[in-house]
Amino acid sequence: EVVMTQSPATLSVSPGEGVTLSCRASQSINSLLAWYQQKPGQAPRLLISGASTRAAGVPARFTGSGSGTDFTLTISSLQSEDSAVYHCQQYKNWPLTFGGGTKVEIK
Amino acid sequence: EVQLLESGGGLVQPGGSLRLSCVASGFTFTDDAMNWVRQAPGKGLEWVSVIYSGGRSTYYADSVKGRFTISRDNSKNTVFLQMNSLRVEDTAVYYCVKAYHDVLRGEDWGQGTLVTVSS
Numbered sequence: 001e002v003v004m005t006q007s008p009a010t011l012s013v014s015p016g017e018g019v020t021l022s023c024r025a026s027q028s029i030n031s032l033l034a035w036y037q038q039k040p041g042q043a044p045r046l047l048i049s050g051a052s053t054r055a056a057g058v059p060a061r062f063t064g065s066g067s068g069t070d071f072t073l074t075i076s077s078l079q080s081e082d083s084a085v086y087h088c089q090q091y092k093n094w095p096l097t098f099g100g101g102t103k104v105e106i107k
Numbered sequence: 108e109v110q111l112l113e114s115g116g117g118l119v120q121p122g123g124s125l126r127l128s129c130v131a132s133g134f135t136f137t138d139d140a141m142n143w144v145r146q147a148p149g150k151g152l153e154w155v156s157v158i159y160s161g162g163r164s165t166y167y168a169d170s171v172k173g174r175f176t177i178s179r180d181n182s183k184n185t186v187f188l189q190m191n192s193l194r195v196e197d198t199a200v201y202y203c204v205k206a207y208h209d210v211l212r213g214e215d216w217g218q219g220t221l222v223t224v225s226s
Contacts, residue, residue, distance in 0.1 A: 034212040034213065036152075036213065042218075043202055043216040043217065043218055043219055044152065044202075044213065044216055045216070046212065046213055046214055046215075046216075049207075049212045055214075087151065087152055089152070089154075089212070089213070091210065091211040091212050094157075094166045095154060095166070095168050095169070096154040096157075096211055097154070098151055098152040098153070098154070099151070100151050101151050101152075
């Protein structure tokens with residue numbers, strides 16, 4: 001099983017600042033990585049697939065990068081509506097696995 | 108617009124059974140693998156099961172293998188999850204998730220249905 005590790009667990013950031021979230025895979029998953037945003041009481045929403053391709057309607061301030069085992073999600077100029085939990089997920093191998101999530105809070 | 112509408116959740120005693128359904132619309136159902144993903148209260152996401160577009164290939168998380176069965180009725184645009192021998196640790200919101208063809212990323216998610224296993 002590919003273990004996905006996200007860091008940090010929680011981030012507290014002021015509006016307008018940028019943040020970088022990390023996701024590490026226990027073995028190479030090439031670029032088969034997705035990022036999801038989940039707001040309280042809502043289902044997750046796909047943000048990024050293929051490590052760096054934004055889903056339809058996702059603002060340009062969300063940028064994914066990385067390949068192999070190390071990946072990042074960068075949110076430039078954080079907005080209040082970006083307060084959420086962000087999950088990474090590998091889809092190279094079954095069982096598909098998620099990281100534990102990073103909670104982004106707005107100061 | 109893709110819509111995924113889950114139903115069938117509820118309160119069940121340990122050892123009991125439930126059948127979840129997910130009716131899909133807004134896309135060509137036969138093109139895409141369909142999945143169930145769950146989230147225990149206050150916890151992270153766990154991919155439970157997938158059924159590929161043709162319906163013959165399925166996979167299960169080890170935690171549910173032998174107890175849960177995924178199926179699909181392409182004539183009714185519906186995917187099912189039959190859950191038997193339920194355990195307290197199966198308590199979670201269960202999401203129906205559409206993949207992108209047979210690429211298992213979660214393109215679209217339903218709003219979820221809550222399954223509570225408790226005596």
